[in-house]
Amino acid sequence: MFDTLTLAQLPPADEDLRAVVRDLVARHVAARPLDQRARSWQGFDAGFSRALGAAGLLGLTLPRAYGGHERGPFARFVVVEELLCAGAPVAAHWIADRQSAPLILRYGTEAQRQMYIPRICRGELLFCIGMSEPGSGSDLASVRTRADRTDAGWVVNGQKIWTTNSLHSDYMIALVRTSGAPTDRQAGLSQVIIDLKAPGVTIRPIVDLTGDAHFAEVFFDNVALGADALVGQEGEGWQQVAAELAFERSGPERIYSSVVLLDAWVRHLQAAGRTDSAALVGRLTAELATLRAMSIACTARLAAGESPVVEASIVKDRGTGFEQELPLVIGDDLATHPDEPVSAELYATLMYVTHVAPSFSLRGGTREILRGIIARGMGLR
């Protein structure tokens, strides 16, 4: 079962990219406080993203003809691994590089590719994902936001919510209904590119439980789009979103969300000269190594040209479980030694990760949805 998910190796040529990333990290990231680095996914720094683009570290999977580097998924794995382990702010380019550009490459017209992908590769064009709505979370096929045909193209009405980074993004690729009614489910859905500066778009930030406002509500009130706003085929939005989510779920980002905290805790143990938690360190290290091997195995399926939907779900569900366990067991370890000093920086980082950790198994598909996908892949139901 799932026989293709098997041990694979990163090509040595792609390992060379680590030095390039480390050089940038040393200049842009290393001096940031620990709890800022723990925010890696949520860390928004458009300047850093442009620096990554200038250094040739974005668009690694994309063709040279569109400003990419044709290095493939393994190269992206290496770069993302380095960025997340350093706690670099990746939010600005994250979605565009990971899924918007590959989506436009696969389903877009030549004009759309020329228009968007080169600037994504330079880290200049920032995208967000318009999927969730107030009444459509896990049940994504029930979206109600509509795009209706006009003489000039499309007009969009409706609302998206929990849209990460929409406040800072240039464009949204939204899943909308272009025909029929919500009761038609997967039929009649399409994906459109929406310029977030267009008249009729209103973005209202939502503050989260850590005090950050990385996601928002986005309202569309008669937003006029050109005919070229449609990505791919009208009515094929559901299939396109499934392929897009495979990009979203299969990267190393699904195992490293808490790794800045893990490293800080290990340094704390080393500074305190404490060895009584060695078995916990060992258990977590083994799990991280196993997940890394699983993630590389999944990357190998991407590199083989597949869309590893089930395999990515396996890695993401296990990976987010690990990411969520880390702050809990590290917190218990520190507080099991109540007379041992803990720095304010480590404490703030621990509590930040503890509070935000529930989101790890929500974003990109909930645990329960992923397990349903895996069960179907096993031949159940």
Place this chain on the structure above:
Amino acid sequence: MTMADMDLLDPFVRMLDDVAGADAVRALEAGGSTRPIWQAFADSGYLDALVAEDAGGAGLALADLVPLVAALGAHALPVPVAETMVARALLAGAGIAAPDGPIVLVSSLAQPVPAALLADHALVDMGEALVLSPIAALMPQPTGVHGSLAALLSGTPQGPVLARPVGGLRPIAAVLRALLIAGAVARLTDMACAYANDRVQFGKPIGRQQALQQMLAVMAEDMVACRIAAQLGASRWPQVPVALAATAKITTSAAATRIAASAHAVHGAIGISEAYDLQLLTRRLHEWRLADGSEGYWAGVLGTARLDHGASTVDWVRAAIFA
């Protein structure tokens, strides 16, 4: 899997199906002779798969044997075939002629050794060196556990002495356990899935219940983790670094208990009956989990090694486990 792997695996699995099916395994557990099974393995040439070519073997690496050892696990075979392959390679490397029969790897005399009741010899890690001893010199005693062919060993091994691999026998033995566990849990996942699709309650297959689907999905995740961690453990040969063995054994031993529990939960009462094959696999899983260090032992070893280094976790893991 490459074509070469398939060429190696297919005849091996056919042989296993022929001589080591569930009935043969039950016969062994009931005290039957291991001779017919052993003769098939001895005649096949597979026992010298890891022996260097210039010493008359196939010169394969442990990574080449991953699917074969997993197949042994999937058959719940209590005969020390993989252990004998490793022992024969170590003996050949030391220029010592290997005896004909089954050999167990003994990383400690303190706790039961799986398959020792079926072995003729033991390759014993004495801390300073390895000793190839007739098993009789170690006075094998049954553990009293129903169906188990593990034995308690004692006394002093007698026989030829050979150099100890760096880190001793335990890392190699632990990787073999991890591979056996990976094979057994793959079979258990298949069995649980098939049963869930077949067994009807409340008017539909129980596999349509979301609660079961969620449990089986976690089982599949554990199964894949076991496969890949065991492959990682087997990726270096003949020196098996401690950090690789630890990763493989921690992941597989911890998953073994969860998968055994889930497989039984799906099967209900029939799964714990002697006549049903499930129990052959789950009993073996628990035995292999405890052999050559459980997840807790290896976690201590791995964590201690990790805390000795200042590198970040991923840098350390890349250097110690993926290099």
